[in-house]
Ligand SMILES: Nc1ncnc2c1ncn2[C@@H]1O[C@H](COP(=O)(O)OP(=O)(O)OP(=O)(O)O)[C@@H](O)[C@H]1O
């Protein structure tokens with residue numbers, strides 16, 4: 001479904017990715033892990049079109065995406081919940097959800113919102129609350145909900161557990177697993193919480209200095225303590 005081949009990109013003159021190759025197949029949950037600054041967020045930004053590839057190819061359902069805008073990619077079925085600043089703080093919960101489906105016909109938007117608020121009761125209970133006044137975990141639900149509104153084929157999540165307490169983290173991963181199981185959506189997820197993300201992933205890529213350092217199934221990684229340590233050195 002998603003194929004990234006020998007991707008090179010960066011910011012200005014600073015190169016961050018040096019020939020990154022990865023793939024996500026239909027229905028898979030794929031984890032990207034690795035130390036700070038490895039280029040994990042940069043990879044997701046390049047895939048969704050926020051930054052341009054310098055070299056290499058990004059293909060989605062066979063179609064070349066290089067240089068395609070985020071808006072076009074959303075229509076193709078790729079959505080992205082970025083790291084950090086997750087919501088539009090001055091807009092209400094409902095307005096945040098509506099933005100996720102700004103391109104949909106009104107009727108379809110309504111039915112998608114219905115579907116998403118059924119999954120996250122908080123969103124139904126406080127639709128008029130300013131999103132910036134929600135707690136971190138609650139904002140995460142809004143961000144996840146917003147990314148689900150367009151019924152994505154590929155859902156990309158950048159550190160969905162960031163800043164959340166252990167109980168909420170468990171809840172967020174459980175929801176991601178449910179989304180995968182119930183909708184068959186392919187998921188590409190960047191995470192620092194390695195054990196938790198491996199528990200819900202079919203395959204994993206570990207990045208180091210803008211390249212794939214290891215790829216395989218979570219099982220092979222979890223049982224390889226030496227390699228686990230190397231990943232974050
Ligand atoms: N907007 C930007 N402008 C310039 N350099 C950037 C920008 N965003 C990221 N970088 C640089 O690119 C490199 C990779 O950053 P990236 O955000 O992809 O790392 P990451 O693997 O997601 O790290 P983390 O785990 O800390 O989120 C870093 O050295 C960072 O300083």
Ligand SMILES: [Mg+2]
Pocket residue numbers: 040041042083158
């Ligand atoms: Mg990051």
